[in-house]
Amino acid sequence: MNINDILSVENLTMRFGGIVAVNDLSFTAERGKITALIGPNGAGKTTVFNCITGFYKPTSGTIKLRHSDGEWRLERLNDFRISKIAKVARTFQNIRLFPGMTALENLMVAQHNTLMRASGFTLLGLFGVPSYRAAEKAAIDLARYWLDQIGLLERADDAAGNLPYGDQRRLEIARAMCTEPALLCLDEPAAGLNARESAALNELLLKIRAEHGTSILLIEHDMSVVMQISDHINVLDYGVKIADGTPQQIRDNPKVIAAYLGADEEEAIAVMEGET
Amino acid sequence: MDYFAQQLINGLVLGSIYGLIAIGYTMVYGIVGMINFAHGDIFMIGGFIALITFLILVSIGLTAVPVILLLVLLVSMAITSLYGWTIERIAYRPLRHSFRLAPMLSAIGMSFVLTNFSQVAQGARVKPVPPIITGGYTLHEGADGFAVRLSNIQIIVVITTIVLLALFTWLVARTRLGRDMRACEQDQTMASLLGVDVDRTISMTFVIGAALAAVAGMMYLLYYGLVDFFMGFVAGIKAFTAAVLGGIGSLPGAMLGGLLIGLIETLWAAYFSTEYKDVAAFSILIVVLIFLPTGLLGRPEVEKV
């Protein structure tokens, strides 16, 4: 594991019965950079995320995470601890907000652990001690900041389930950011967004990287997003890494083009250039 | 050893009855995804109808036992299925696409209705019947004078269960209705798009479940020689426990769970204490679910995220 890396996945394999969803995969993500994981549908990208964030126990392999707070072997941590202690946050391919709670409440839930401590594990909070009130105010301020960042301040008090699709996607990112993560894993954040929305998303992610120093691991289909903002790209096909490099290198790699669209190179190139 | 063998036989017979009821729970659960709380009471109604039919047949002078049994079985199955059908129509169908707890509470309400309907209509006292089928075989006579016996009624219960189970398995695996049922279980919207009459299939599921419960009710009547309005509750919970233990949604699981609950209960009563036999059955359910959260034969569910 390089000194500059925040995440190092080594020889990760994940089997479901007969299916080998991820096969002996190794890659790293550099601190403070945006690392992308791309590949056709069913390539095993989401499975990699699920292994990193503890939803699946990998069949074999190691996942190392290192940042200023310490060093962890993620495959050995319990699911919620990965977010709580190791500071890895994620979003989901199919949005998983709390639909019956407001946007603001969603962001408050994300600050659960901080607030829990401040509320003296509920007992002090029950009697409304001033220190808890201050902590709650700080939490609301953080939520307000992120709502502002994603342009949803006006809709803070609306139910998350009532927001338009694109807003929900951004809200999920804001919610993940409210856990103050060191590594942010985004599973297809641009899926279903229109061109304007995905441009806004680019800006948001670049801002997160620049202003918060959060490292980002990104799964994405939308090449206009991937090619423009990634620092490094890993390409997965049938659970195996077939290439990695800078956006420019990936764009020129014939293996990637083949994996993406089979034989039809012209079209593949069009996709890679982000023209669709 | 002999004592154990005898308890094994008793347990399996009781387990067959639970299994028959459990199939109704598991089928409805598989297709509609709800606990049909009233199913235990359907079993009770089945027992009552069998009892009344039996009384009528005897008092009009019928004496041939096999004829009586067959008629009782048919009448009981027919009328009880209509109960299953009606309940689905009244209490569950309007709530099919509703909030999940609503049909469950509706079912609990329906269970209260049936229990108390039966109490009001037939009185609160236990109804005994004289033994209808007597005799049996001595399988093994021990030196200490303890004999392992297999009574005729036990044979009838087990054979009926096996025959019904075979019939039922055939129905699900080979008939059009069975195919429709499996289709609805997988995906109701898709099934209806492909021309499956979902309403009818669900109705039929309730009808079949109720018919099996009626058989169980009749077997209970023959085996224990009594029925009462409250018997549906405990039997219902046990059968549902059996269905969950076996893995809800799985038909062989329901039967397996039924047999296990029957055995646990009987053996516990025989070797430890009668009072705590139900506690034992429930505790084992809890223990099994801790280790196998989807029951013995249930499909393990890996949540896709």
Add this chain to the structure above:
Amino acid sequence: MAANASQAKTARGPDAAFILKKAVISALVALVLFSLMIGIRTEAGSDGQLTWWTRFGDLAAMVAVVFGGSIVMELLRHWWGPVDTVRVVPPSAQKVFSFAGRALVPALLIFTFLVPVIFYDERYILDLGILVLTYVMLGWGLNVVVGLAGLLDLGYVAFYAVGAYSYALLATNFGLSFWICLPLAGILAAFFGVLLGFPVLRLRGDYLAIVTLAFGEIIRLVIINWQTLTGGPNGISGIPRPTMFGIPLTPGDGGLADRLGIEFSPTHRIVFLFYLILALALLTNWVTIRLRRLPIGRAWEALREDEVACRALGINTTTTKLTAFATGAMFGGFAGAFFATRQGFISPESFTFHESALVLAIVVLGGMGSQLGVALAALAMIGGFELFRGLEQFRMLVFGGAMVLLMIWRPRGLIGHRAPTVFLERNTVISSDLVKEGHG
């Protein structure tokens, strides 16, 4: 919406032939259903022999009732518009409702406080009030588990029983006072809540339902069979009545009446009990409202909405579930201790599945998660139940039927929306269609 309304308007009048056909079919079905169950009556004679006689008159009457009922239902349905139409309340009406709702709470509260004053001489009403408040408290307690955390609990009565027996045993065996036993009963019940919580943590939906049901039955069966401790089916009698912080509410020297220099009346105790359960219920309510606004309460609701997302946010779902079970159980335990001291006698008969179902029905009918809704539902259910007091046998029949009808009428409960726990600008309520019900 508009299309639906115009459709309803243009629809032709009730089709007599259709309604008649439906009624005839219903009557036929009823005839078959009731043929043996009502047409024939069986009874065990004195010699143990079963006798039977016919009741064709009753059968005919029932079939006629179904026939008539079917016609009435069909007409009503026509009158009220198609069943499938969702009738949306216009925003102006919603405002009126929300204003009425805001005024309703203080009005109800003031009225409740005044009940013992207004009905001082009506023992029956006071008793009924105490009963309703007990169920309000149980409803609010279970609401934490089912309404907030979305965990289905079919064995809530177990905690009620643990509370009642804790108080009864501690008071009769060790002579501890009610005020010492009350917290102990709550703690013991909470402990049982955790005990139940552990095995069910990984279970979802109906597995959870059956295990909680089984747990409730286990507790009841143990109470019945552990005769040396619990007195078995005979129960425990002679449970001490509560004192008003040490001052007994009895006639004679040192009693409350004696100290105040007023004439003793048994009503004093009833009034005291009334305020006691009111205080306990309000405590439950206060704690629940506070908890909802604390991180733990938000985590409960988040758990109901999406457990996977909770885990991804670093929430320990295990302890979150356990605290929900424990909190709900604790309130059940308090209510149980109150029940024991009010009755002075408890037996396993008071803690059947029927009680769990009743409390669950109150929570669901109230509109899961709504405190006001739960209180109204308890009032409606227990009050409605009382109306049938004279008809002991039909009571449960009607109760069951009412449960079915209420669920069909309002599957989401009386108050089906959720109020946010925190807001920046506007405190808008959230429609129940968005709120998830958990996997319980």
